[in-house]
Amino acid sequence: MTPLRRAAAVVAAATLALTLAACTTEPRGGAARLPGAIPEGTSYFPVADAPAAPSLDGRLVDGTAVDLDALAAGRPLLVQFMASWCSTCAGQQAVLADVASEYGEAVAIAQVSGDTDPDALTTYLDAEQVGDPVVLDPELQIWRAYAVTEPPMTALIDADGRLVKLWPGGADAARIREQLEQMVSRAG
Amino acid sequence: MGFRPIHRSALLAATLLSAVALTGCAGTTTGDSVDADGLQLVVRDGHLRELGASCSGARPYLGIHAGAELTLHDGDGREVLAVVLGDGEAVKVDDIDYGRAPRIPTFCRFPLGTASLDDGAQYTVSIDGQVVAEHRADADGTMVFVPALADPTIEGSE
Numbered sequence: 001m002t003p004l005r006r007a008a009a010v011v012a013a014a015t016l017a018l019t020l021a022a023c024t025t026e027p028r029g030g031a032a033r034l035p036g037a038i039p040e041g042t043s044y045f046p047v048a049d050a051p052a053a054p055s056l057d058g059r060l061v062d063g064t065a066v067d068l069d070a071l072a073a074g075r076p077l078l079v080q081f082m083a084s085w086c087s088t089c090a091g092q093q094a095v096l097a098d099v100a101s102e103y104g105e106a107v108a109i110a111q112v113s114g115d116t117d118p119d120a121l122t123t124y125l126d127a128e129q130v131g132d133p134v135v136l137d138p139e140l141q142i143w144r145a146y147a148v149t150e151p152p153m154t155a156l157i158d159a160d161g162r163l164v165k166l167w168p169g170g171a172d173a174a175r176i177r178e179q180l181e182q183m184v185s186r187a188g
Numbered sequence: 189m190g191f192r193p194i195h196r197s198a199l200l201a202a203t204l205l206s207a208v209a210l211t212g213c214a215g216t217t218t219g220d221s222v223d224a225d226g227l228q229l230v231v232r233d234g235h236l237r238e239l240g241a242s243c244s245g246a247r248p249y250l251g252i253h254a255g256a257e258l259t260l261h262d263g264d265g266r267e268v269l270a271v272v273l274g275d276g277e278a279v280k281v282d283d284i285d286y287g288r289a290p291r292i293p294t295f296c297r298f299p300l301g302t303a304s305l306d307d308g309a310q311y312t313v314s315i316d317g318q319v320v321a322e323h324r325a326d327a328d329g330t331m332v333f334v335p336a337l338a339d340p341t342i343e344g345s346e
Contacts, residue, residue, distance in 0.1 A: 085255045087275050088242050114250070140250075150235055150246035169237065169291070 028125040029134030030062030035073040035108045041187025042106045044075060050162035053155070054145035056110070058135040061121065066135060068161055071110040076164075076183050078176065079155040080111045080132070081148045084124035088170060089152040093128045098173040099180075100131065106184055112137050114151060158183055227269070227300040229258060229313075229332045230279075236291040237278035243296040244276055249334060252276075252315050258300065260311040260323065260332075268311065269303045300332070 026032035056068040056079070071077055080096060082089035096109055109132045115121040116138045125134065137143055146155055152170040156179055157163055165171075165179055235246035245252030252258075253273065260269040276296035286292040305311065305325035313321040313332055321336040 083253075085253045086244060087254055148247075150233075150237075150244060150250070169241065 027062050028122075028130050029111070029113075029132070030060050031064040031133070033060075033131060033133040034064075034066070034070065035075065036105050038073070038075055039105050039186065042075075043185045044159035045183050045185065046160040047158045047162055047164045047183065050158060050164045053157040053161050053163040054142070056112070056135065056142060058112070058137060058142060061113075061118075061125070061134050061136060066133065068157070071133060071135070072108050072157060072159070072161070075106060075108050075159050076180060077108045077110060077157040079146075079157065080109070080170075081114070081143055081146065081151050081153040081155070082111050083114045083151045084117070084120040085115075086151045090124070090128055092152045092154070092170040093130065095171065095173045095176070096132065099176055102173075102177070103180065103184065103186075106186055107180060110135060112142050112146075114138065114140055114143055114148075156180075227303045227305075227330055227332060229273070229276075229298040229300055229334065231276065231296040231298075231334050232281075233296060234281055234293050235278075235296070237294040237296075238291055239278055239280065239294065241278045241294075242275040243278045243294070245296055245334070249296075249320075251318065252296070252298075252320070252334065256316050258298075259314045259317075260303065260305075261314070262306075262309060262311055268305065269300065271300050273298050 053068060056066070056071055058067075059065055068077070071079075078096070078099060080089075080092060082092070096111075099107065100109055111130065111132050111134045113121050113134050114137055115124075118136075121134070121136075124130075135142065140148075146153065146166065148168075150168070154165075154167040154171045154176070155163060156165040156167075156176065164183070167175065229252070231245040231249050231252050233246040233249050235243070237243055244250070244254065254275050256273050258269070258271045258273055259267055262268050276298045278294035279297045281293045281295050307325055309325050311323045311325065312319055313323050313334065313336075315334075321332070321334045323332045323336060
């Protein structure tokens with residue numbers, strides 16, 4: 001192999017490696033999407049008269065066992081009940097993305113899927129670019145605990161695990177923000 | 189997706205509500221989402237929704253949603269209609285004034301397109317292969333109800 005061809009081969013291999021690295025991501029909805037560290041200077045105000053939130057015990061799409069503590073990780077948790085066949089749920093993704101963009105790690109977001117078809121769910125998560133952990137609930141046990149009768153429904157749980165709000169049909173970003181402003185204090 | 193026996197008074201109320209829905213909803217259809225002249229599926233779930241919102245069947249009718257296939261079979265088992273459902277639309281169940289309530293009792297209505305059904309004939313309604321109702325066609329009937337309206341001429345329908 002001539003030096004020129006060797007150099008070309010090295011460049012091609014490097015390009016391929018970089019391309020593969022750029023394209024490889026963790027599966028959507030899995031443990032890699034769980035919350036990270038709470039930002040410095042963030043504090044939370046619990047909602048004293050709210051009832052305890054029902055259990056969120058389940059498994060993420062990658063099989064990771066989770067519960068309310070794991071999903072919230074000490075901060076307010078926004079829970080979206082959804083299904084891949086629910087077109088209104090798809091419309092709610094932009095709302096969740098807005099909240100995630102504004103609050104970052106100060107607020108946790110999780111989704112609970114009522115899908116029975118894993119392939120349909122995977123397709124949905126990719127199409128909607130869902131960036132949250134997704135709990136599988138094909139038997140609708142969690143849905144029933146939260147009185148979900150038709151998706152979407154949005155639930156807001158405070159940092160102490162109390163169920164603050166349920167929005168049947170989903171909520172808009174302004175309503176969620178209005179609640180969060182009473183629950184979250186951020187530095188700066 | 190099972191159905192429990194319904195009390196006579198409840199049936200009467202449901203029938204009246206549905207009749208109101210049929211008349212009261214005519215003016216609530218928006219855009220081209222429902223072909224008023226075509227066959228329609230009405231899921232009588234009475235769920236609280238914003239009027240005109242996209243919907244699917246609420247529990248216990250969660251299986252009735254966009255992407256599910258509805259089929260009608262006649263008495264001989266012949267498939268006379270097969271439709272993949274699109275989004276439903278929330279329509280009134282009654283003409284009560286709910287004031288400024290954003291969400292009111294609704295049924296979820298799906299357009300099914302056109303189908304040629306024989307007057308008086310009975311059809312089996314299935315969603316994704318699961319029987320959910322029986323439908324008796326009549327000259328004016330463009331609505332397929334789930335659960336089905338009681339038909340006093342059918343033995344055991346009470």
